[in-house]
Amino acid sequence: MKTQFHESADLLDMLLFTVKVIAMSESGDKQRIANAYQDARSLVATIGLDDEGSARPRIVACFERFNAYKTADDVAAAGWILTAIQERVAERNLPGWQQLRKIVKGAVRELPRPGRTALH
Structure with a gap:
């Protein structure tokens, strides 16, 4: 049975992989990531939480786009995956969520300012 500790560990693995992708990307790819991140943030802002206050609908929407791009x-x-992780961490109910949030913020700081995107 998976626990919240397993979920935290899985999120950390995905987050570290995403940070590595960002760090190893050249400027054009970093810009594409930044633009996708901005589009994802704009999309999740339009999606409400579910009846229990969970960000699951937002996370699912990001995973759908993530899978298409992947x-x-x-x-x-x-x-898109960075936004999905950010939304899950923002629920503040996982072990180590504060540390995960710090890594997410660091990853976002490595992105350039987004340019004009499909949603902007």
């Missing part, structure tokens, strides 16, 4: 082997997938 299938296309597009680095922009990193922006």
Whole structure:
């Protein structure tokens, strides 16, 4: 049975992989990630929490876009997964959420300012 500790560990693994993608990307790819991240933030702002106050609908929407970009082997997938992780961590009910939040914030700081995107 998976516990919240397992979920935290899985999120950390995904987050570290995403940070590595960002760190190893050249400027054009970083811009694509930043634009995707901005699009993801804009999308989640339009999606409410579920009846229990969970961000699950937002997270699912980000995972759907993440999967599409990942299938296309597009680095922009990193922006969508970063937002999904950020939304889950923001629920503040996982062990170590504060440390995960620090890593998320650090990853976001490594992104350039987003340019004009499909949603902007």
